[in-house]
Amino acid sequence: MPVFRSALLRFADDGMALFDPDGLLAVGPDAQGRQRVLAAGAWSDLALRFGSGPVEHLPGRIIAPGFVDMHIHFPQTDVIGSPADGLLPWLENYTFPHEKRFVAPDYSAQVAQFFIAELLRNGVTTALAFATSHPASAQALFVEAQHHQMRLITGKVLQDRHSPDGVRDDTEQSLIDTEALIQRWHGVDRLGYAITPRFAPTSTPEQLRGAGELAARYPGVWIQSHVAENLDEIRWAHELFPASRSYLSVYDDFGLLRERAVYAHCIHLDEHDRALMRDTGAVAAVSPTSNLFLGSGFFDYAEADRVGMGYGLASDVGGGTSFSPFHTMLAAYYVGREGQAKRGLSLSPQHLWWQHTAGAARALGLAGVVGNLQPGCEADFIVLNPQATPLLARRTAQAGSIDELLFAMIVLGDDRLVEKTVISQAKYGSCA
Numbered sequence: 001m002p003v004f005r006s007a008l009l010r011f012a013d014d015g016m017a018l019f020d021p022d023g024l025l026a027v028g029p030d031a032q033g034r035q036r037v038l039a040a041g042a043w044s045d046l047a048l049r050f051g052s053g054p055v056e057h058l059p060g061r062i063i064a065p066g067f068v069d070m071h072i073h074f075p076q077t078d079v080i081g082s083p084a085d086g087l088l089p090w091l092e093n094y095t096f097p098h099e100k101r102f103v104a105p106d107y108s109a110q111v112a113q114f115f116i117a118e119l120l121r122n123g124v125t126t127a128l129a130f131a132t133s134h135p136a137s138a139q140a141l142f143v144e145a146q147h148h149q150m151r152l153i154t155g156k157v158l159q160d161r162h163s164p165d166g167v168r169d170d171t172e173q174s175l176i177d178t179e180a181l182i183q184r185w186h187g188v189d190r191l192g193y194a195i196t197p198r199f200a201p202t203s204t205p206e207q208l209r210g211a212g213e214l215a216a217r218y219p220g221v222w223i224q225s226h227v228a229e230n231l232d233e234i235r236w237a238h239e240l241f242p243a244s245r246s247y248l249s250v251y252d253d254f255g256l257l258r259e260r261a262v263y264a265h266c267i268h269l270d271e272h273d274r275a276l277m278r279d280t281g282a283v284a285a286v287s288p289t290s291n292l293f294l295g296s297g298f299f300d301y302a303e304a305d306r307v308g309m310g311y312g313l314a315s316d317v318g319g320g321t322s323f324s325p326f327h328t329m330l331a332a333y334y335v336g337r338e339g340q341a342k343r344g345l346s347l348s349p350q351h352l353w354w355q356h357t358a359g360a361a362r363a364l365g366l367a368g369v370v371g372n373l374q375p376g377c378e379a380d381f382i383v384l385n386p387q388a389t390p391l392l393a394r395r396t397a398q399a400g401s402i403d404e405l406l407f408a409m410i411v412l413g414d415d416r417l418v419e420k421t422v423i424s425q426a427k428y429g430s431c432a
């Protein structure tokens with residue numbers, strides 16, 4: 001049974017950070033052989049029970065929950081950093097031409113390999129990811145995630161109109177392919193399927209209706225899409241679906257708002273929309289680096305909190321500019337600053353970190369499963385080295401509180417801070 005001794009970060013149910021400067025994390029296999037957290041807390045409280053065997057001592061390091069990325073596009077790994085005037089030109093000039101290549105299983109497999117390695121290098125252990133409209137792309141990502149025993153959710157994109165040849169799919173076949181992928185992959189090992197309409201403007205009503213029927217037939221399956229990111233996109237959605245009250249309502253009208261439904265952006269929502277998100281259990285994947293990069297706008301934290309709708313953080317690579325959760329958390333801080341005038345206070349370091357770990361897991365319906373290191377959680381964690389760069393070492397050494405320590409890492413951190421990423425293994429009886 002592996003026991004680790006180092007500083008330890010985890011979260012209470014209310015989202016508050018729990019930090020033990022000298023902590024103990026004990027991990028052991030469950031009935032299926034998967035590694036789970038057996039105990040987590042202060043070394044002085046737990047050492048008598050768990051510290052008598054071999055202990056991996058990590059002085060100067062911090063063990064923290066693996067990050068959860070609620071929205072990322074694996075085929076856009078090579079689109080990251082493409083200049084464009086906004087969302088729609090960016091899709092047309094960069095994203096769609098590139099996504100055509102994923103019709104080839106070999107190419108999909110090669111990018112999937114790089115993508116998963118990049119997530120893990122950055123400390124991301126759970127992701128809800130878009131593939132492309134080609135079933136081969138989703139298949140390739142499932143295979144690679146399974147190889148790493150990773151908890152990953154993805155789905156073939158549905159887009160049967162307003163899309164160029166090579167990425168546009170066929171309405172009937174797209175739904176057949178979706179159901180076949182659900183049956184092949186959902187619930188296998190740690191994998192999950194997400195029904196994935198790209199966004200309302202690129203799906204016919206027939207395709208959205210079919211997606212909603214699948215969502216009702218498979219309630220454990222996730223749904224992922226985009227909503228209310230950009231004003232031109234919103235106008236377009238209104239033109240295409242004039243009967244729906246709002247862009248978000250289009251999804252509701254087709255049965256695509258429910259628990260486990262994750263909508264990227266949710267920037268330009270009104271009060272009715274936010275209440276609809278709350279009442280249906282659908283959640284927002286807040287994607288601040290992407291929103292700043294494409295000039296889309298700012299997620300309204302104050303209103304989301306006031307109404308009580310769920311949310312968590314996401315990179316949205318390749319509209320987003322980084323795989324690093326530290327960059328995403330810092331961008332979320334900037335976005336929160338923008339809304340500060342309304343609310344009078346900014347996002348705390350603990351709340352930023354929670355949004356990318358336990359909070360994101362809760363939004364995905366995976367509270368107590370991933371994103372935290374409380375007893376019973378699957379043992380996905382990262383080892384952080386606050387001495388990774390001279391400036392990090394100097395600044396974190398002067399941190400006088402948990403908030404100061406977390407914030408120094410959010411502002412100065414990147415992949416260099418993540419010394420090791422550990423995935424809960426089912427097969428090997430060890431989590432190393």
Ligand SMILES: [Zn+2]
Pocket residue numbers: 071072073226264316319
């Ligand atoms: Zn996206």
